[in-house]
Amino acid sequence: MELTILMPCLNERETLAVCIDKAQAFLERSGIAGEVLIADNGSTDGSITIAQQHGARVVHVPMRGYGAALIHGIREAKGVYVIMGDSDDSYDFSDLTGFVDALRSGSDLVMGNRFAGGIEAGAMPFLHKYLGNPVLSFIGRLFFHIRIGDFHCGLRGFSRRKMLELDLQSTGMEFASEMVVRSALAGYRVSEVPTVLRKDGRSRPPHLRTWRDGWRHLRFLLLFSPKWLFFYPGLAIFAIGFLLAVIALPGQFHIAPNIALDVHTAVLGCMTIIIGTQCITFSLVARRYATSRGFLPPGYRMSGLAEAITLERALIFSGILLLAGLVGIGYCIYQWWRVDLGPLPYGQFIRTLIASGTAVVIGLQVAFTSFLAAVLEVKSPNASQDSTHDQTVMQHG
CATH class of the missing domain: 3.90.550.10 (Spore Coat Polysaccharide Biosynthesis Protein SpsA; Chain A)
Structure with a gap:
């Protein structure tokens, strides 16, 4: 027929x-x-x-x-x-x-x-x-x-x-x-x-x-499109946050004589960077999970990037961020100790603390998300048998 x-x-x-x-x-x-x-x-x-x-x-x-x-x-x-x-x-x-x-x-x-x-x-x-x-x-x-x-x-x-x-x-x-x-x-x-x-x-x-x-x-x-759901929005959010942080972290930035971007803008920028990073890591986890479950084919456009970011590489990157952030936080603690744990100057000190804290948060975020991706890709001992059975059922209708 x-x-x-x-x-x-x-x-x-x-x-x-x-x-x-x-x-x-x-x-x-x-x-x-x-x-x-x-x-x-x-x-x-x-x-x-x-x-x-x-x-x-x-x-x-x-x-x-x-x-x-x-x-x-x-x-x-x-x-x-x-x-x-x-x-x-x-x-x-x-x-x-x-x-x-x-x-x-x-x-x-x-x-x-x-x-x-x-x-x-x-x-x-x-x-x-x-x-x-x-x-x-x-x-x-x-x-x-x-x-x-x-x-x-x-x-x-x-x-x-x-x-x-x-x-x-x-x-x-x-x-x-x-x-x-x-x-x-x-x-x-x-x-x-x-x-x-x-x-x-x-x-x-x-x-x-x-x-x-x-x-x-x-x-x-x-x-069914992790890049449009997570990656592209995350990239845009990260770029906006990075721009705000670069402008405001070094010091007060004057847009006009009576308009200035100060530490509050730096805080907003770093928070936005964290959100953007979360979206980007979500996109990679979603992509790898969808591939492992067969929802998306291996040749899909984000597959190269998702496969290149292995657990080990992600942990190395997160380790560098953690180390840099902890060094910055350690410097701030040292400065606090120098004044006998008393009041600290508000200016450059708080900017260093914001940048260091952001690096620590992103480092931990990347590390935990990478482990989550690895857990999702763990296959059941019977996965191959189940897959063969499903294919046989499909072929014979």
């Missing part, structure tokens, strides 16, 4: 029959050996009976959720290729030629593009059309260098074997983002087909919740 047309379903009795009929008509007209598969997510409105009456195969999904239905459906599909789409009659299943041609030409994932194909009046809410989809698609292209214009089109086709190899996990609406991101990170060939979005035929509100599901998509994109 070459093609499975997969539709997730949760109480879609109003539109399910017409979607199935269109899909069946396409298979018959094109001469493709295929099936229509309904992944039912717990319908109670007679959708299952309707699907069976119209010649579709139904599989029952034990877990609720858009992603859960599609993951189960992909596993149960019999086709070499799968084309998935919502069963609300917003997509035209009677014309899937572009998807089939792209799949036959070697694409591993073929995305529909509603902005290129056209969006009928009333088919997409204003916020989704002009804010949610464009912004999230832009973030996806920026974070992962994926050259597609519509990250969240519900109509898409893919190689079943390739998609099973990814072992997708998201059970909610963010499944749509996971499929695209994981495919791109795995080096899959991704292409687009213009797709028309029509107003759905349901009388009830859609399952999609604008702000909740939008946040879940954004959260997924951030979690």
Whole structure:
């Protein structure tokens, strides 16, 4: 069997029959050996009976959720290729030629593009059309260098074997983002087909919740990009703090006759440096952990930097910072002892103490974070056996 047309379903009795009929008509007209598969997510409105009456195969999904239905459906599909789409009659299943041609030409994932194909009046809410989809698609292209214009089109086709190899996990609406991101990170060939979005035929509100599901998509994109979640913000914060510290630590810095940056700016700068350093170290830990668990591939852009910073190298760096900081603190204690532990001059002394304390904090921070990264990479004695078992299960579906 070459093609499975997969539709997730949760109480879609109003539109399910017409979607199935269109899909069946396409298979018959094109001469493709295929099936229509309904992944039912717990319908109670007679959708299952309707699907069976119209010649579709139904599989029952034990877990609720858009992603859960599609993951189960992909596993149960019999086709070499799968084309998935919502069963609300917003997509035209009677014309899937572009998807089939792209799949036959070697694409591993073929995305529909509603902005290129056209969006009928009333088919997409204003916020989704002009804010949610464009912004999230832009973030996806920026974070992962994926050259597609519509990250969240519900109509898409893919190689079943390739998609099973990814072992997708998201059970909610963010499944749509996971499929695209994981495919791109795995080096899959991704292409687009213009797709028309029509107003759905349901009388009830859609399952999609604008702000909740939008946040879940954004959260997924951030979690799968440690460099944008931690590294770049941390680098920017560190640079700002370093600039403030360099300006204010040597002494009072006059911006104008009546405006000066003093020790308070130096304190703020050093605090900002500490925050920036924490973000940068978090990015490296997250990157190495994600690689060890298979969430991100070894060839991802931050992998070279993450692998270069070993535990031993990090401990050497933190040791140098600790030593420098302790020397500075020791100098301050010596100066305090010289005045019989009495009052000390406020000026340069406090600046030395601030810089030394910052060096100690960063040194300890780097050391502890490096050990945390090493702990996260410790593998279970049965890890290789578990991995082999998982791969065998995946291969045999």
